[in-house]
Amino acid sequence: MHRLPEVVREFVATGRIPSPPEVLVHLMRAMEDEASSIADLAQIVSQDPGLTSRILSVANSPALRRTKELTTIEDCLTSLGIRLVRALVTCLSIQRLFDKDNQLSSAEVADFWCHSLLVGELARAIAEQADLKNPDDAYLSGLLHDIGELILLRAIGDPYRQFLANVSANPSLAAQEAQLFGTTHGDVAAWLIAHWGLNSVLGDGIAFHHARASEIGTATALPQVVWLAQALTVLQEDSAEYGPLIDCTALSIDQAALAATRARAVERTRQIAEAMGIAVATEFPQRAIQQVPATSAPVMALSPADSELSVMVGGMALLQPLQQDLLQLGNVKEVLLALRESARILFELPSMAILLVDASGAVLTGDGVDDQPSLFRQLSIPLAPAGCLAAAAVADRQVSASFVSTQPLALLDRQLVRALSAEGLLCIPMVARQRTVGVILCGLSSLQYAGLQRRSPWLSHFGKIAALSLDVVLVAEQQRQLAEEERNQQFTRHARQIVHEAGNPLGIIKSYLKILERKLPEDGVRQELGILTEEIDRVAAIVGKMADDQVQHAASQSIDLAGVLSDFLALYADPLFKQKGIRVEKQVPTVEILASVGCDSFKQIVLNLWKNASEALGAGELVKIALIDGVVHGGTHYAQLRIDDTGPGISEEKIRTLYEPAAVSSTQTRGLGLSLVGRLAKQEGILITCRSQPGTGTCIELLVPKFIPESALT
Known part of the structure; x- marks a missing residue:
């Protein structure tokens, strides 16, 4: 380029x-x-x-x-x-x-619009005929193929307009574009595609739409499609030149079908223009670039006072709809993004950063503001004394720029200019309701600043709108945070009451089981009572955690997965499965399999999965429970717990809750099992996968990290 x-x-x-x-x-x-x-x-x-x-x-x-x-x-x-x-x-x-x-007339914009839309329609139709995988990519490249023209028209003005008019009459002059202006409109458009971070293939379709006919056949399919679509716009409807154009490409397209495609695309473009109320030039589908007028009508100049008044009043009135839109945004992130893009559109400010006042009200910082150079996330600029341009702009409540500063720039200001890759710095204070919210920092050149001087009142008003919008959202977030803290405190108080009330009966039941255990002979029943006692302790621990102000997760420990599953099967297989007529197949080794997870968390995961299966299955259906040792995934050793069933399956929406915890309403009591499983699995480092189809059953696999003794690590 x-x-x-x-x-x-x-x-x-x-x-x-x-x-x-x-x-x-x-x-x-x-x-x-x-x-x-x-x-x-x-x-x-x-x-x-x-x-x-x-x-x-x-x-x-x-x-x-x-x-x-x-x-x-x-x-x-x-x-x-x-x-x-x-x-x-x-x-x-x-x-x-x-x-x-504006360097562009309405007629020029309409001409560009009709031509771009036509090339986009043609490119998509050609891509479909050629059986390309993504016809929409062809449409996008065709629609954007000439955006470089508008940028060059705005940047260069009449010399480029004259060039386009000459090329319209003599297409062979297109090769002189780079010699005359140092670049081509195709290169400019392709640069934009790359700047947006999109696939370079889209940029290729745009960059080479004026390639020589002898070269285009060696390109990939998308540039060939856009090249052919562009070439068709300069031909007559019944032209015999369609065949030679197709022969220049490697696309499999029928000449007659292409003629019909062109006619449909032209008619569709006319219909869209009519629906939009845009006048189509008589030369359409060919371009209608105008010559530079020989003379222009004189423009009556306003007095300086009238001009300033017009700018101030007009700017405030025009920016009012923007303020209404910003006030409807829901959070700080949305408002900051909207402000950045609004400034880019309104004032052509491509490079900018935003600093906000911290909770103390005494420091500007970029911490927590996304999508800006890393330097700004590290900044902490005291507002008093105003040691740099940003702090001075906030203190004076005025738009300030490095280009008019009488004092040498502070070292920090020079750092900000470098971080924004610019020649100088423009600072727009965000102050509203006697509250300082922050400052918008813009990197720009002296040429850009000269163009912005007349809009200084608009810049100031934009800063006030930005401050008001951010202030509203920040206050709302503070209120939500206070309300959340109050709800948490109420929950903690109620939870402590529940813990107190539930602790007494749980303790009595546990004591009674111990008495019962001593009275019974030493057989399997005493073993089951011991497992039941452990479960009561686990329930008491779960209830006790409700009262913690901040839930403290127990550190992972070494547990025997095979032993835990055997105990659980002894305790829960009958009430969950056998009493409902559900068949159970189990493959649990008798040897010890040590895993590095919390025992209570693992038990909760297993119990929730079994309970879900029990509720979903009917009599005669089957659940398989298998524990497999020796699984290696990504270089890490795991044990695999697999639960298969022949039930009705799980919906995709419910499966997602394994990985994205669902929002829980205050009255919801069911459907929380998978979300809890996902949260606990993530907490314990357990990898979980789920495969399910309606009517064919469900398979859930847990990869549980193995316990590796310290002696094995050294």
Whole structure:
């Protein structure tokens, strides 16, 4: 990739792709309609390159991305949630309204939109004809293939507009793009894909859509698909050139089918544009890039006072919807993410960090704020005295920047600039209701700062909105925490009362069993009474833990799994299984198998699993219980406890509770067994797997860590 010129790199970093206002209005209406589903919103978003690029960028950001990359718009919207999406769309709408120096006309945005949508539709249809595995990837690459054009238009302006107009008349001039501007729109778009952390294959489909016909056949399938889709847009409907184009690729596509595909894609694009209220140019499906006008109508300049008043009043009015959206967000993490993306959209600030005031109210810190350089998580900046630009901005309650500071930057400020990979620092204080919440730190260049000076009142008002939104959420979280502490205290008081009341009868029963044990002959009954006494002790211990302010988990110990299972079978096999007509097959070795787990925890796990099986099975059905020694997994030695049954099976939702503890209501008394098993297994280092199908039974396997004597470790 060519090195991006500085002015282009700044616009690329913001990832700002304008959307037609008609699309934004359509999406805003859909979000206000309670009948709209995520799929409905995804359909609207996926028709616009600007919205698609923004949603992809945010959903795949480090703050939100947990596992694999998200490349479908529906998955992205599900990950973000409607509230955050609404805040982003509001910002895009506001930015469009107050951006007075936009380099793009409405006609140019509409032309770009129609062309991009057509290439996306064509790419998906071609991918389906060629039997590619992921036609949606082809659509995404096709939709975004020309986003570099809009970035270069905003960064360079009229010279690039003139270049596009000339290329529209003479396509052979496209090879001069890199020579004239130091990069190509394909490279710029591919850089964005890489910047978002998405698969490089998507970027390849975008980067090579203007490759030479003699070269494209050696590329992978996706670049070939997007290249062919782009090439079809410049041909006439009944063109005889379809065959030679297909021959340039290695795709298996029928020429007649491709002509029909093109006609359907053009008609579908027209229908979508009509539904959105966007005018389609008469030249469509070919591009209609306009020449640079020879003269421009003079613009009447406002007086300095009128200009400042317009900025202040207009900014506050336009930012009001954003404040309403932010106040609807549910937690601090959501608000911080929305603030970061809002600032990026509204003010084109690609590099930023957020510091919050700690509980003492005297220190700024980034600890606990995700998705920013590690330096900010280590910071602890005293607010008084104001020894750096960030603290001074908070103390003065004014937006401040390193570019206008009369004093040399403090060493800490220079560290912050380096951490943000920028030329200078902009600090936006977050102060509301006489309470200091924090500060937004933005890394930017002198060129970017010059463009922001006129928006200084908006920056200040944005800081106040940020403070108010965060303050509301922080106060709500503090109230929830206090309420939770009060509930815990009430639970502890009630639990102590229960322990006291339950302890007396349990003690009496235990004493009676000891008397009974002495009266009986020394046979199997006395052994079973001993096991029953141990179970009473375990129940008493479980009840006793209820009264602990903080549950203390007993340290893992060495227990004999075979002995515990044999005792449990002697005590529980009859009441749980045999009395219900459930057949039991057991394979428990008579030799000692030592494991390094807590005895009580292991017993609770086994009892809950057996109880679940007992409740699920009917007369004549079978449960198998097997203990196997000598299992090695990942270099660690385990014993395997396997429980198979021929019952009705377990639903996927219930199986998930083994790994994700379910929320428990205050009145819930059933369905907690698997969740408890999962929690205890995780606590004891027991690996658990479950296989189940409706009507065929369930198999649960526990890998219990073996006890390794210290002598064996040395």
